[in-house]
Amino acid sequence: MAWRDENGQFQNRQQLLKVSRLGPKAFEQCAGFLRINHGDNPLDASTVHPEAYPVVERILAATQQALKDLMGNSSELRNLKASDFTDEKFGVPTVTDIIKELEKPGRDPRPEFKTAQFADGVETMNDLQPGMILEGAVTNVTNFGAFVDIGVHQDGLVHISSLSNKFVEDPHTVVKAGDIVKVKVLEVDLQRKRIALTMRLDEQPGETNARRGGGNERPQNNRPAAKPRGREAQPAGNSAMMDALAAAMGKKTLNARTGP
Structure with missing residues (x-):
């Protein structure tokens, strides 16, 4: 603020280096977020970082267009291949973002923030x-x-x-x-x-x-019910047979004890 009050509006991002206590490292970190509108370089009003300006220069050379003519020219920019402008420092993802920024300069890269539309008249x-x-x-x-x-x-x-x-x-x-x-x-x-x-x-x-x-119960399992175990598992006919056999064995034992 003090520098701007004394020297007027910033004309380019490089002037940020003249601000007290804003060194090269701080400039590197903040330059891409600080936009200078109506300055010397249209790129200073975009999200393209100054370090990536050489990439834009290669794009301008390939298209043989001036920056002011290329920015916003969707038909020209969409025909470009990001891989044609990569180097050791900037790969395809970065170059792709640069091309998108040239297509829509000043765009907000953040996703759209959605809010609920509350009903009119419903306040309490x-x-x-x-x-x-x-x-x-x-x-x-x-x-x-x-x-x-x-x-x-x-x-x-x-x-x-x-x-x-x-x-x-x-x-x-x-x-x-x-x-x-x-x-x-x-x-x-x-x-x-x-x-x-x-x-x-x-x-x-x-x-x-x-x-x-x-509510919210798990779906019922349609497996057949498990068969009961033990005496209850035996069919009624078998149960009667076992009872008769037990009775017969009891009589035989009794006769043996009371015999002649």
């Missing part, structure tokens, strides 16, 4: 009604479900049994913090400040307790 828990379908953002995932911000200053809970129509063993495999999801309001408890939600949009408010009593 008092505005909620069972059956409402809303968009929200997952704020936390636990072993028993996921908490979702639906814009009423109180996160609602999607129970593990309401995350999916399929069995869910671990909620983390279904959602993660930051995900944008569609939910239906199942129940609103104003006194305890609790909101029950579901991601199963076909689920009805009255089903909540019934499902959670035995």
